[in-house]
Amino acid sequence: MINQLLSLYSPHYPKILVYMLQASEYKIGPYIAWLHRTKNFNTVSERRTLNLTKPARLLLSALGLGILAQIFAGLLLIYLGIWHHLAGGIVFGVAVLISYPLLWPYLLLIPLLLGRALVDIPTETRAAHQTQDALAQHKSIKIAVTGSYGKTTMKELLLTVLGEGFTVAATPGNKNVTKSHAQFVKGLTGKEDILVIEYGEGAPGDVARFAQITSPTHAVITGLAPAHLDKYKTLAAAGKDIFSVADYLKGEQVYVHGDENVQPFLKKSYKVFDEHSALGWRVSDVTVSLGGTSFNMTKGKTTLKLKSGLIGAHQVAYLSFVAALSRELGMSDEDIKNGIAKTMPFEHRMQPYRLHGAWIIDDTYNGNLEGIRAGTRLLKTLPARRKLYVTPGLVDQGEETEKVHKIIGKLIADAKPDMVVLMQNSVTKYIQEGLKGYKGEIVLEPKPLDFYTNLAQFVAEGDLVLMQNDWPDNYS
Amino acid sequence: METVAVIFGGRSTEHDVSIITAIRSIIKPLELTKHFRVEAVYVSKDGSWYWDEKLKDITLYTSGDITGFLNKHHTLNVQFDGGLTFFKTSGITGRKTTQKIDIVFPSMHGTHGEDGALMGVLDMANVPYVGCGVRASAIAMDKVLAKQVVQANGLPVVPFVYFTKDQVDTEPLKCLKIITEKLHYPLFIKPAHLGSSIGISHASNDKELQNGLEVAVHYDDKVIVEEAVHNLIEVTLPIMGNNEPKPALLEQPLTSSEDFFDFDTKYIGGKKGGSKKGGVKGAQGYSQIPAKLPKQLEKQAFDLGLAVYRALECSGIARIDMLIDEKTGVVYFNEANPLPGSLYAHNWNRAGVSNVELVSELIRYGKERFAIEQQLNTTFKTSFLQQF
Numbered sequence: 001m002i003n004q005l006l007s008l009y010s011p012h013y014p015k016i017l018v019y020m021l022q023a024s025e026y027k028i029g030p031y032i033a034w035l036h037r038t039k040n041f042n043t044v045s046e047r048r049t050l051n052l053t054k055p056a057r058l059l060l061s062a063l064g065l066g067i068l069a070q071i072f073a074g075l076l077l078i079y080l081g082i083w084h085h086l087a088g089g090i091v092f093g094v095a096v097l098i099s100y101p102l103l104w105p106y107l108l109l110i111p112l113l114l115g116r117a118l119v120d121i122p123t124e125t126r127a128a129h130q131t132q133d134a135l136a137q138h139k140s141i142k143i144a145v146t147g148s149y150g151k152t153t154m155k156e157l158l159l160t161v162l163g164e165g166f167t168v169a170a171t172p173g174n175k176n177v178t179k180s181h182a183q184f185v186k187g188l189t190g191k192e193d194i195l196v197i198e199y200g201e202g203a204p205g206d207v208a209r210f211a212q213i214t215s216p217t218h219a220v221i222t223g224l225a226p227a228h229l230d231k232y233k234t235l236a237a238a239g240k241d242i243f244s245v246a247d248y249l250k251g252e253q254v255y256v257h258g259d260e261n262v263q264p265f266l267k268k269s270y271k272v273f274d275e276h277s278a279l280g281w282r283v284s285d286v287t288v289s290l291g292g293t294s295f296n297m298t299k300g301k302t303t304l305k306l307k308s309g310l311i312g313a314h315q316v317a318y319l320s321f322v323a324a325l326s327r328e329l330g331m332s333d334e335d336i337k338n339g340i341a342k343t344m345p346f347e348h349r350m351q352p353y354r355l356h357g358a359w360i361i362d363d364t365y366n367g368n369l370e371g372i373r374a375g376t377r378l379l380k381t382l383p384a385r386r387k388l389y390v391t392p393g394l395v396d397q398g399e400e401t402e403k404v405h406k407i408i409g410k411l412i413a414d415a416k417p418d419m420v421v422l423m424q425n426s427v428t429k430y431i432q433e434g435l436k437g438y439k440g441e442i443v444l445e446p447k448p449l450d451f452y453t454n455l456a457q458f459v460a461e462g463d464l465v466l467m468q469n470d471w472p473d474n475y476s
Numbered sequence: 477m478e479t480v481a482v483i484f485g486g487r488s489t490e491h492d493v494s495i496i497t498a499i500r501s502i503i504k505p506l507e508l509t510k511h512f513r514v515e516a517v518y519v520s521k522d523g524s525w526y527w528d529e530k531l532k533d534i535t536l537y538t539s540g541d542i543t544g545f546l547n548k549h550h551t552l553n554v555q556f557d558g559g560l561t562f563f564k565t566s567g568i569t570g571r572k573t574t575q576k577i578d579i580v581f582p583s584m585h586g587t588h589g590e591d592g593a594l595m596g597v598l599d600m601a602n603v604p605y606v607g608c609g610v611r612a613s614a615i616a617m618d619k620v621l622a623k624q625v626v627q628a629n630g631l632p633v634v635p636f637v638y639f640t641k642d643q644v645d646t647e648p649l650k651c652l653k654i655i656t657e658k659l660h661y662p663l664f665i666k667p668a669h670l671g672s673s674i675g676i677s678h679a680s681n682d683k684e685l686q687n688g689l690e691v692a693v694h695y696d697d698k699v700i701v702e703e704a705v706h707n708l709i710e711v712t713l714p715i716m717g718n719n720e721p722k723p724a725l726l727e728q729p730l731t732s733s734e735d736f737f738d739f740d741t742k743y744i745g746g747k748k749g750g751s752k753k754g755g756v757k758g759a760q761g762y763s764q765i766p767a768k769l770p771k772q773l774e775k776q777a778f779d780l781g782l783a784v785y786r787a788l789e790c791s792g793i794a795r796i797d798m799l800i801d802e803k804t805g806v807v808y809f810n811e812a813n814p815l816p817g818s819l820y821a822h823n824w825n826r827a828g829v830s831n832v833e834l835v836s837e838l839i840r841y842g843k844e845r846f847a848i849e850q851q852l853n854t855t856f857k858t859s860f861l862q863q864f
Contacts, residue, residue, distance in 0.1 A: 356825045385828050443510075450508070457505045460830040 007041040008101035014063045016041045017105055019050040021059065021112070023472060028109060035105050046449055047472055055115070062111050063104060070100045127182035132213045134185045140192050141329070142215060144245050146199035146207050147222030147257065148238060149368035150318065151176065153310075154222045155198045156346055157322045161339030165331035166193035176200030181214060194329075201241055203231040208244035218253040219245040222318070224261035225368045229398025239265050246270065255279075255325065257317055259370060275317045279324035286313050288381060290352050290359050297323060304333055309344035311352060311361070313381070314374035319343065350375070357461030359384070364470040367394055372408050375468045376415040385462030389415065392423030392448060392471040393431055402430050409434015416440070417466075423448040425471060478578040480512045480839065481527075481562070483594065485519040488586035489674050489695070492537075493817055498583035499534045501818040505831040506581070512839070515562065515575055519584065520546055527552040527562050527575075560603040579842055580605040581835075582815065586670060590815045591617035604846030606838045607792035608814040616788050616812040619668045619700045626809045629787040631780060634799065634808050635659055636702035638668060641693040651689065652682060655701050662704040665689055667696030678704070705808060709800040711767050713781035714820040716793045716834075718841050718848075721785050724820065724827040726777055728767035765826045773800060776807045784809050792841045795820055 007013070020038075024030040038044055050056060074097025081089025135142065145155045152174045159170040169192045171184045176198040184197070199210040211219075224239050232238040243265045246254040251269035256262055258272040266272065276283055281297040281304075288311060295316050297304040308319050319340060326336050345351040348365035359382075363375050372394070379387055389412050397404045409431040412420055419441045422428050428444065435442065445451045448471070451458075459465060484498030485491055498516070506514045516531040520542075526549055536542050555561040555574075563574040580603055582594050592613035598605045608616065615621045620638040627633050637658050639651050655663070665688030667675040675695035677688030685701075692699040714724040769777065781796040788794075795816035799808045824834050 356830070357828075454504065454508055457508050457831040460825045460828045460833070462828045463830070 003042070004040045007043075010042055013041055013101060014060060014067060014104075015050050016044050017108055018056055018060045018063060019045055019048075021108065022050060022053075022056055023048070026055070026112060028112070031109075046447075059108065059111065063108055066107060067100050067104055070103070071097060074098070074100075124178055128178050128213050131178070131182045131185045132215070134188070135195075135213070135215050138188065138190065138192070138195065141194045142217045143194065143196045144199055144211065144214060144216035144219045145196060145222065146201060146210075146219065146242050146245055148201070148225040148227040148242065148261075149366075149370050150222035150257070151198050151200070153315075153346060153349060154220055154318055154322075155196050157318055157343055158194075158196045158220075158325075160343050161322045161326050161336065162194055162196075162329070162331070164335040164339035164342075165326065166329070167191060168194045168196060170196035171198045174198070174200070177202075178210070178213065181210070199245065201238065202228050204237060204241050207241045208248070211245045211248040216245065216249065219249055219255070220321075221246070221254070221256045221262065223257040223259045223370055224265070225259070225370045226394075226397050226400045226404050227368050228396050229400055230396050233398060235261060235400070236264070255321065257321070273317060273321040273324070275313065275320075278317070278320040279328060281320060281324045283316055283320045286316050288313050288378065290361075290382065293319070295320065302333075304336065306337060306340045308340050309342075311345065311350055312374055312378045314370075314377065315350075350378070355465075356456050356459050358459035358463035358465060360455065360459070361464070361466045363466060363468045366468050367396075369394065369404055369407065372468055373411055375466050376411040379417060379464070379466045380415040382464055384464030386419070386460075386464070387415075387417040388419045388421060388458070388463065388465040389417040390421040390423070390451070390465060390467040391431075391469055392425055393427035394469060395471060397427075401427060405430030406434040409436075409438075413438040419443060421445055421451060423451070423471065477511065477513050479515060479575060480506055480579050480581050481515045481517050481560070481577045482506070482581045482583055483517040483519065483525075483589075484583040485521070486584040486586070486589045486594075487519070487521060487523045488584065488588055488590075489670060490585035490587075490590075491521055494583055494585045494589065495534070495537050497585065497815070497818050499532060501821050501831065502581055502583050502835055503532050505835045506839075508832050509836055511836070515577065517552060517562075518542075519589075525552040525554075527564055554601075556601050558602060560598070560601045577603060579603065579839060579846075581839070581842075582607055585815055585817065586617075590813070591669060604842050606842040608790050608794060609845070612789045612791065612794075613814045616790065616794065616814045617669055618698070619666060619811055620698060622788060622812055623700070623809070626784055626787055629783070631783055631787065632806060632808045634702050634705055634810075636700055638698060638700045639689075641697040641699070644689050644693045644699060648686065648689065652685060655685060656682070659701065659703050661685075663688075663701055664704055665692050665699060665701050667692045668698035668700050669696050705799040705801050707802040707804075709767070709769070709773075709802050710797070710810075711769070711777055711800060712795055712797045712820075713777065714793070714795045714816055714823050715781060715785045715790070716824075716837060716841065718791045718845050721782055721790070723778055723781060724823045724829070725766040726769065726774060726781075727820075727823050728764045728769075730762045730764055765823055769800075773802075773805060773807065776805075780807050780809060784812060788812055790814065791845050792838055793819065 020034055021031050024034060074093050077093030077096055078090050081093050143158060145151050155170050159168050162168045169188055171180060177200050181197065197214050197216065199207050201207050221242060224235065224242060226235055228238065232241065239261065251267050254270045256266065256270045256272050258274045271279055273279065281299045284296050284298065286293065286295040290311060292307055292309045293311055293315055294307045297306065297320055304323060306319065306323060308315065310319065323336050323340055326339065348362050351362045353360050353362065363371065366375065379389060393405050393408060405427045413435050417440060420435065421443045422431055422445065424444045424446045482498050482502050484494045486494060503514050503516060506512050515527060518526045518531045520526065526546060528549060530536060530545065536545060550564050550566060553563050555563060560577040561574055562577060563572060565572050580598050582589060582605055584590060584594055588594060590613060592610040595605065595610045595613050599610060615625055623633045623636055635658065637655055644651055661680050663679045663685060665677045665679060665685065675692050677691050679685040679688045689699060709728065711726050711728050713726055715721045777798055777800065780798060784796045785794055793816065795813040797810040799810045819834060821831050821834055
């Protein structure tokens with residue numbers, strides 16, 4: 001209790017506030033929620049520290065000056081109260097002096113709101129118009145990629161495989177909002193055959209707006225799962241937003257990964273793909289190892305034997321779709337084969353590496369239930385001396401939080417790892433409930449960073465560790 | 477939560493190695509188990525004992541700040557209260573801190589630590605501890621005694637002779653005569669009680685032999701001289717357990733045939749064997765794990781390692797070094813290490829034992845041995861005192 005109170009008056013307190021704002025991506029809602037949740041401000045910055053960018057420096061300066069001004073005002077009032085024998089003045093001065101940690105977390109938002117209204121919104125609006133104009137004139141095939149999960153993977157696969165036969169450009173990394181779309185468009189030469197544009201859904205209306213701005217000719221919906229439910233509230237609302245890109249295309253050239261959640265949104269004209277088939281191709285002979293995934297695709301008398309560096313049977317749905325679409329767009333079988341062979345695990349997404357003779361599968365960028373389902377399935381399939389499963393659970397699950405985490409617990413139990421390491425947080429209890437009946441060892445880790453940085457101490461030759469998702473400071 | 481005291485440092489030439497073993501290979505994984513409260517006890521080079529949380533920080537030693545730190549802190553007091561309790565005073569007010577110790581994890585290589593001296597103190601205190609007991613430690617750390625015990629058990633050792641420092645100092649020529657009569661060059665001259673290859677020399681003629689003897693008695697009061705093995709393959713085998721010891725993997729140091737492990741090769745980036753092709757860098761230079769040996773030799777080496785572990789009555793953990801004559805196919809016992817540097821964790825990792833599992837297992841073995849010892853009768857009713 002005393003430590004918590006003292007943390008408000010720590011010299012690092014202003015820096016912590018700006019860090020919280022920065023880690024919340026300057027979004028007021030998450031920042032306020034984090035602020036209200038935090039009891040000890042000395043333990044906030046566990047994973048990272050404040051990156052002193054220009055906006056961060058400006059905010060820190062404004063905050064520092066404001067706090068100093070308030071302390072000075074408080075001291076002045078106390079002095080005047082003593083000088084003029086005004087007990088009320090002294091009390092008021094003390095109140096002003098000690099209240100700065102309660103006021104400034106909120107006053108800090110004023111420059112932020114002003115900056116947003118006067119700079120950000122006009123800039124973004126202008127950028128959106130420029131993007132809209134540029135893309136409307138671009139003669140290429142424009143493939144929009146959206147969904148609750150797997151967007152970046154799908155985008156990278158399209159870029160890699162289609163790149164074998166066409167000039168392709170794609171939005172970089174996981175940059176998938178208006179600002180980053182504008183940056184992407186600025187870098188185009190105009191000679192591209194195909195553009196792959198990732199849409200990052202975050203709140204109702206996002207996908208429809210992105211479609212209006214980017215004028216897609218094709219759309220790939222990678223799947224639907226509980227994500228960003230803090231904003232969407234329900235899975236149906238998230239689905240409605242994601243499928244608005246299909247409405248924009250009037251149902252034509254819409255490709256949908258047919259997971260169970262998309263079923264209510266499907267229309268006849270949509271082309272559905274999954275692990276078993278894609279655009280009329282039948283998938284068979286799937287073999288998975290830590291070296292990659294092999295599978296065959298057959299249509300009529302043609303069979304394509306493909307091997308990808310990606311690991312997991314769940315990858316076959318995306319890979320086979322990309323291969324099938326590439327063929328539909330006119331690529332040769334040889335180019336498709338080469339393209340698929342070039343697909344390798346992406347950073348922190350089912351990315352295997354060796355540590356002390358153990359295999360670690362880093363899937364810490366995975367933040368959705370379908371990813372957990374795929375990962376636990378992979379863990380179950382692969383042979384190992386000892387299997388470890390590590391997760392903090394998922395964020396932004398809204399009202400579905402309890403249900404989703406109980407499912408995760410069941411999925412983990414079904415994969416039968418020898419040890420489950422749960423990064424302790426608000427959802428741990430639900431995962432534990434789902435794990436009822438699990439016979440292995442459960443380790444609760446209150447300091448995730450301790451575990452991740454010392455992973456080498458926990459593993460040995462023949463071990464297999466699957467790490468799924470990671471919670472940044474603002475969710476802890 | 478049980479409290480484990482890790483004791484390291486000490487008045488030994490292997491003081492620095494012991495710090496690394498303690499902090500990197502014992503304290504860190506023990507803390508990560510979350511089953512133990514770990515207390516760091518540092519024994520300085522002058523033999524003073526210190527107990528403080530900050531002693532777990534490796535930078536204290538690497539930066540040289542340890543001297544200043546020790547000057548500002550009180551030494552540790554120990555209470556033998558049917559077990560072991562630490563207490564110390566600190567601060568201006570002389571605040572007293574006490575801590576009951578449930579088990580000790582010795583991490584002192586060489587003299588006073590690995591040779592049974594510390595184990596004797598712990599036995600007297602009636603506290604469980606990790607690793608070999610007094611007898612095994614004392615025998616294993618005396619290369620002469622170890623070879624004699626192994627030989628008496630019908631296990632192969634290379635021909636050897638030994639001398640006291642006094643003999644070498646007062647009758648060097650007589651020593652040389654005995655050696656050249658009984659053994660054939662090339663020879664190795666070793667201090668009998670030191671580990672980490674300190675003070676070891678190689679001799680191909682009388683002059684080198686004489687020098688080697690002088691070097692060895694500079695470090696120790698007993699010297700062993702033994703014949704070198706021709707067509708040599710050196711292997712080492714870490715083993716853990718009590719009555720049912722289990723081996724890790726046979727490891728072959730990647731040194732050239734005319735060389736042998738010296739301190740620098742083992743601990744300072746592998747001067748001689750460093751960066752060898754196909755090897756892995758472990759706690760002690762580069763080596764091949766598992767050693768690539770013909771099946772028959774591999775089996776012989778495993779059998780000999782385990783037989784020596786039992787013959788020396790090792791418990792907890794030890795590492796058995798062996799010499800193989802590739803042509804004759806004979807595997808010889810070379811020496812035993814009751815506390816392998818860094819616990820030979822790199823080898824255990826390859827054998828499928830993680831660092832966390834390794835220290836947890838060793839704690840378990842320590843407690844198991846203690847429990848068995850507690851069942852022994854240590855009192856005997858007599859009327860002896862009544863006659864006075």
